[in-house]
Amino acid sequence: MSMYPEEFRYTKEHEWVKVEGGIGVVGITDHAQQELGDIVYVDLPKVGAKVEMGKTLGSVESVKAVSDIYSPLSGEVIEINESLTTAPEKLNEDPHGAAWLVKLRMSAPDQVNRLLSSADYQAYIEAEK
Amino acid sequence: MPVQYSGIIDEHHTVRNAVGLFDVSHMGEIEIRGRDAIACADSLTTNAVSRLKTGQAQYSGLLYEHGGFVDDILVHKVAEDHIFICVNASNQEKDYDHIRQANKFKAEVEFRSDKYAQLAIQGPRALVTLQKLTAVKLHEIRYYWFTGGEVSGTPARIARTGYTGEDGFEIYIAPAEVARIWNEILGAGREFGIKPCGLGARNTLRLESKMALYGHEIHASITPLEADLGWIVKLDKGEFVGREALARQKEQGIRRKLIGFEMRGRGIARDGYEVCVDGAPAGWVTSGSPSPTLNKNIGLCYLPVEQARPGRAIQVTIRNQPVDAETVETPFYKRAK
Numbered sequence: 001m002s003m004y005p006e007e008f009r010y011t012k013e014h015e016w017v018k019v020e021g022g023i024g025v026v027g028i029t030d031h032a033q034q035e036l037g038d039i040v041y042v043d044l045p046k047v048g049a050k051v052e053m054g055k056t057l058g059s060v061e062s063v064k065a066v067s068d069i070y071s072p073l074s075g076e077v078i079e080i081n082e083s084l085t086t087a088p089e090k091l092n093e094d095p096h097g098a099a100w101l102v103k104l105r106m107s108a109p110d111q112v113n114r115l116l117s118s119a120d121y122q123a124y125i126e127a128e129k
Numbered sequence: 130m131p132v133q134y135s136g137i138i139d140e141h142h143t144v145r146n147a148v149g150l151f152d153v154s155h156m157g158e159i160e161i162r163g164r165d166a167i168a169c170a171d172s173l174t175t176n177a178v179s180r181l182k183t184g185q186a187q188y189s190g191l192l193y194e195h196g197g198f199v200d201d202i203l204v205h206k207v208a209e210d211h212i213f214i215c216v217n218a219s220n221q222e223k224d225y226d227h228i229r230q231a232n233k234f235k236a237e238v239e240f241r242s243d244k245y246a247q248l249a250i251q252g253p254r255a256l257v258t259l260q261k262l263t264a265v266k267l268h269e270i271r272y273y274w275f276t277g278g279e280v281s282g283t284p285a286r287i288a289r290t291g292y293t294g295e296d297g298f299e300i301y302i303a304p305a306e307v308a309r310i311w312n313e314i315l316g317a318g319r320e321f322g323i324k325p326c327g328l329g330a331r332n333t334l335r336l337e338s339k340m341a342l343y344g345h346e347i348h349a350s351i352t353p354l355e356a357d358l359g360w361i362v363k364l365d366k367g368e369f370v371g372r373e374a375l376a377r378q379k380e381q382g383i384r385r386k387l388i389g390f391e392m393r394g395r396g397i398a399r400d401g402y403e404v405c406v407d408g409a410p411a412g413w414v415t416s417g418s419p420s421p422t423l424n425k426n427i428g429l430c431y432l433p434v435e436q437a438r439p440g441r442a443i444q445v446t447i448r449n450q451p452v453d454a455e456t457v458e459t460p461f462y463k464r465a466k
Binding site for chain 2: 037038040041043059061062063064065066085
């Protein structure tokens with residue numbers, strides 16, 4: 001099995017999204033957490049916030065620096081992963097699973113087609129190295 | 130030097146609890162030689178070089194006439210006619226030009242960065258680690274003293290100095306030997322849990338110990354008095370570049386001062402963030418980070434001198450939001466002696 005799940009779609013800013021019905025579950029990739037190092041703080045939007053594809057969704061901070069998270073899709077935030085507030089290190093441990101960031105009700109589901117596949121994303125990060 | 134090897138937090142704890150190894154070969158070295166070497170160094174730096182004994186080192190400032198920092202430096206007295214200065218990598222050419230131009234003595238100023246590599250062995254197990262590789266009796270070297278000797282068969286200047294707040298050593302060796310000595314030290318320290326450490330841990334360690342970083346706490350527009358470094362300024366030692374400006378500032382009183390703070394609200398302060406007092410902009414953050422030892426978010430900032438006292442409620446503007454913080458006593462961390 002690939003490190004980067006086949007059923008996810010990815011951005012060049014190192015977010016992933018898993019689409020289930022009209023809902024997109026959003027997180028950051030394993031590559032992102034490796035690049036960031038020890039994550040110590042996560043700033044997420046409020047439930048009900050409207051977010052736009054490519055615009056800032058929140059931020060994650062490692063010991064060293066703060067990085068913006070960009071929303072892979074447009075929509076409304078319907079749930080946030082509260083457990084990251086007290087345990088941000090989960091993002092280093094399970095970025096593709098338990099440490100998802102937000103769930104969005106998608107307003108433009110077609111946007112998914114503009115995101116990278118698992119294979120394309122892996123080729124992209126290989127080329128970046 | 131990479132930002133990290135095993136991870137900043139892991140490396141940080143390793144230095145506090147065991148021993149870490151840093152390759153700081155990027156640091157610059159300048160040497161002053163000749164009969165007037167000490168007089169020359171004294172005329173250029175804020176601390177009193179003439180009060181050093183042979184084999185002793187001191188933290189000091191290299192200033193402009195207006196009192197702002199050219200650099201912060203470590204001055205080593207190797208002999209009556211030989212001063213060795215360790216300077217910041219990014220400032221080394223500027224420092225060298227400054228020293229050469231201000232040198233009014235019969236002293237030769239040499240740019241020697243290509244002659245030295247530097248390794249820092251830091252932490253409570255630093256001594257036992259390095260002792261396996263040298264015949265020099267390391268426990269006899271006092272804090273901020275140094276000696277010549279050999280480490281694993283190569284000539285070295287071994288100084289009991291550091292930038293972490295822990296006991297430890299900084300050794301200066303020939304660049305051709307640094308890769309071999311690096312591996313020798315990692316081998317010697319394995320039984321004590323040694324780990325290679327990067328720039329990230331170097332920064333969190335020095336911040337907890339409130340050691341200044343050039344470009345952050347200090348720069349050309351900041352004087353040592355403002356940076357809470359009055360202890361490296363010896364106004365009574367005679368003339369030196371910047372003395373007049375500092376004497377005037379001391380007499381008139383400083384307007385801003387460096388002070389430590391801890392975040393009370395959620396958020397991490399970072400370099401350059403605005404600091405407010407009672408809702409009004411009052412200063413700026415010079416360094417901010419999570420403190421792995423204290424498990425708090427800490428930082429240093431400049432505030433008007435009347436506000437720069439521990440126990441004051443302040444707000445740090447983080448992404449346009451005021452977040453509560455409180456000024457505190459520093460250093461944030463001090464090792465048990």
